[in-house]
Amino acid sequence: MEWATGETPPVLSDEALVAALRDDPPRGLALLYDRYGRMVFGVALRIVGEHGAAEEITQDVFLSCWQHLDRYETRRGSLATWLFSIAHHRAIDELRSRRGSETRRSAPFDDLQLAVPHEPFDEALLRGEIRRALAELPPAQREVIELIYWNGLTRREVSAHLELPLGTVHTRIRLGMDKLRALLARILGDE
Amino acid sequence: MTEEHDNERCTTIRANLAAYALGDGELSTMDQAHLAQCAACRSALAGYRRITAALRLSAEEATPPVALRARILAAARQPQPAPASEPPRAPRRPVRYAALALAAALLIALFGWNITLQQRVEQQAAQLTNSRSNWHTLTALLNDADVRWYAMAGNQARGRFWADPTGTAACLVAQQLPPLADHQVYQVWLTADRQVVNGGTFLPRDGDGWVMIRSDAPFTSYQAVIVTIEAAGGSAMPSGPTVLQGTLAQAEIPDATLRAAVLRAITSE
Numbered sequence: 001m002e003w004a005t006g007e008t009p010p011v012l013s014d015e016a017l018v019a020a021l022r023d024d025p026p027r028g029l030a031l032l033y034d035r036y037g038r039m040v041f042g043v044a045l046r047i048v049g050e051h052g053a054a055e056e057i058t059q060d061v062f063l064s065c066w067q068h069l070d071r072y073e074t075r076r077g078s079l080a081t082w083l084f085s086i087a088h089h090r091a092i093d094e095l096r097s098r099r100g101s102e103t104r105r106s107a108p109f110d111d112l113q114l115a116v117p118h119e120p121f122d123e124a125l126l127r128g129e130i131r132r133a134l135a136e137l138p139p140a141q142r143e144v145i146e147l148i149y150w151n152g153l154t155r156r157e158v159s160a161h162l163e164l165p166l167g168t169v170h171t172r173i174r175l176g177m178d179k180l181r182a183l184l185a186r187i188l189g190d191e
Numbered sequence: 192m193t194e195e196h197d198n199e200r201c202t203t204i205r206a207n208l209a210a211y212a213l214g215d216g217e218l219s220t221m222d223q224a225h226l227a228q229c230a231a232c233r234s235a236l237a238g239y240r241r242i243t244a245a246l247r248l249s250a251e252e253a254t255p256p257v258a259l260r261a262r263i264l265a266a267a268r269q270p271q272p273a274p275a276s277e278p279p280r281a282p283r284r285p286v287r288y289a290a291l292a293l294a295a296a297l298l299i300a301l302f303g304w305n306i307t308l309q310q311r312v313e314q315q316a317a318q319l320t321n322s323r324s325n326w327h328t329l330t331a332l333l334n335d336a337d338v339r340w341y342a343m344a345g346n347q348a349r350g351r352f353w354a355d356p357t358g359t360a361a362c363l364v365a366q367q368l369p370p371l372a373d374h375q376v377y378q379v380w381l382t383a384d385r386q387v388v389n390g391g392t393f394l395p396r397d398g399d400g401w402v403m404i405r406s407d408a409p410f411t412s413y414q415a416v417i418v419t420i421e422a423a424g425g426s427a428m429p430s431g432p433t434v435l436q437g438t439l440a441q442a443e444i445p446d447a448t449l450r451a452a453v454l455r456a457i458t459s460e
Contacts, residue, residue, distance in 0.1 A: 013330045029267050033260055042253035051256075058255055059263050066267060084247045092214070127248040128396045134249055148213040149246055155210055170206035177209035181238040188241045 014079045021069055029066050036080060037062075040087045047091035047150055057094060061087045092152035126187060133183040141176030144169055200225060201232055208232060212239035328360050328403055333450040340445055343416060343437030348398075350418075350435050351453070354410045356442060361410060363390070363418070364401040364453060365435055371395075371420060378421040379404055380429050381413040390416070392425040413439055 012020070012031060021028030040061050044054035065072075065083060072082050134142055147153045147161065155173070159166045207222050218226070226232055332338055335355050343350040348368045354361035363379055371377070371394070379390030379402060393402035406413075418435035419426075445453075 025267060026264060030260070030264060033263060037255055037260065038252040039250075041255035041259075043247070043250045045253050046250045054253075055255060055259050055262075058259060059266060062263050063266055081244075081247075088247065126245060130245050130248045145213065145246075148210060148215050149243065150250075152214070154215050170210075173209045173213070174202070174206040177212070177239050177242060178205070178235075180242045181235075184242065184245065185238075188238075188245060 014074060017079060018069065018072065018074070021066055025066060029062060032065070032079070033062055036083050039080060040083055043084060043087045044091045047088070047152070048094055053094060054091075057087065057090050060090055064090075095152045129184060129187050133180055136183060137176050137179055141172045141179065144172045145176045145180075148173070201229060201235075204229075204232055205235055208236045209239045212236065212243045214243070329362050330454070332358075332360055332362055333454055338445065338450070339442035341416070341437050341439055341442060343418075343435050345418075345433065345435040348418075348435045350437075352416050352437060352439070353445075353453070354404075354439075356411050356439070357409045359406045359409060361404045361406070362401060363404060363416065365395065365418065366399050368395045368398045368400065368418075369420075369434060370398070374423040375420055375431075376423050376425060377402075377418050377434070378425050378429070378431075380417045380419065381406060381410075382415045382417065383413045387428060388413070389425065389427075392421070410439060415439060 012035070017028065017032055017035065019028075020031055037058065041054055041058045044057040044061070045051065048054055048057065061083060064086060072079070137145070143162070144158050147158045148155070153161060155166060155169050158164075159169045162169070204222055204225050207216075207218065208226075210216060211218055226236065332353060332355070335358070337355045337357070338353055339356055341352040341354070343352055343363070343365070346369075348365055350363060350365035352361060352363050365377075368377065376392040376394055377400065378392045381388040381390050381404075388406065390404040390406070391402050393400050415436060415438045417429065417433050419429045419433050420431035421429070422431075
C-alpha cells in the first residue's frame, strides 16, 4: 500500500462519475479516464501485447462506455467491472480477429458484473489473493487457464499451441480451476 | 426426478464447465442436461464463474501515453457515428432444444435449479449492496469537510482513524499489522470510561487493511480506539493482545491530497 501524496484525481463515487458523464460529458469522460485509464490500458496491453492496439482499444472502451451509459446498471456492479468486461471482450475480439479466428466468443459478462468480494475485503485486497492463488498453481495448469482467458484461445487451439493431447488440456483446465476454487473458497464465498 | 451424481461423467463435464466459464465455447445439450440433474456440477460451474470474474484482478495496471487522454476527449467532441462494436451485455446463450420428452423431464429439475440460482443472485446482490454501501460511506466520509483523522500506533503497526467527530461513521486504516494465525481476526473497539463498544472485525492483506465502523453514538462520546487480535467471528469483549491504539483527543485536519491518497491507497496496491 502506497501512501505517497501528490496530484491525485478527485475522489468520486461511481454514481457521481455517471452523473458527471450525463451532465457534463467532457468533464465526466476526463474524470472516468483519470480514474480507470490505467486499468483499461493494462488489460488491453496484457491481452494484445502491443501499445498501438492497446491505445486503440482503450479509446474504444471509453467512448463506448460513454455512448452506452444507459446500459450500465449500478446495482449489478462497479464501473470498474463494467469497463473491464468491455475491455476484455474488445481485446479478445481483436486478438482473435488477427488470428483469423471466429470472434465474439461467449463470455460470462453477466457474472463478471455480479462478482463482488466479501466484506471487509474489497478489490484491492482480493487482487493480492488472486495473484497468490495463481502463483500457487502448477505452471502447466496456470498456462492453459491463461491461454484461454487472456489469449482467447479455444481448447483445441491450446492443444495445438502446446502440442498436447486435447484430453491433457481438459485435465489441466479442470485441475487448475478446481485448485483456484479451493484456494479462494473463503474469500469468494465458494461452498 | 432425483439428483444424479456420476463421478466419471462429472469429471468429464467439469473440464467443459471450467472452459465455458473462462469464455471458451458453449455448453452442449448433454452438458446442459447433466447440469439440470447434478447439483455438484451446478455448484462447480458457479464456483468457476466466480474464479473467472476474479481473474481480472490479476492484470497489472499500465500507464497509457499522455496523448491518449487528449485523443479520447477530442474524439468525444466529434459527432459520434453508430458504434462499430456493441459493448458486452449479458450473453444470450443459444437454446438447444432437446427432445420434448427430455425437456419436460428437465423442466422440473430446472425449476429447482432456478430457485437456487435466484438465491445465489440475491445473496450476491446483497453483498454488492453492502460493499457499495461501505464504499459510498467511505467516499462521503473522506469528502466531508468536517472529517478528521486520529493517529494510531502499536509496537509495529500504525494507522489512522477517520471520522467526523460528531458523526457516527468512521474508517480505520491500518498498516504493518502483525500476521494472524488461522482462525484469528483483528477487532476494533471504541472505549468510553468503563464502556467498551465493538467496532467490527477485519482481515488484512500483507499487513494492511481497513474497516468501516458505525456507531450508535457520535465519536465525541468515546475516548479511544483500540485494535486487538481475537478469534474468528470476533469476541464480546477484548481478550487478545492489543496491536494498535489511539486516543480521540488530538484531531488532525486532512488536506484534500491526503484524503484522495488514502482512498487511492485503499483501492489500489
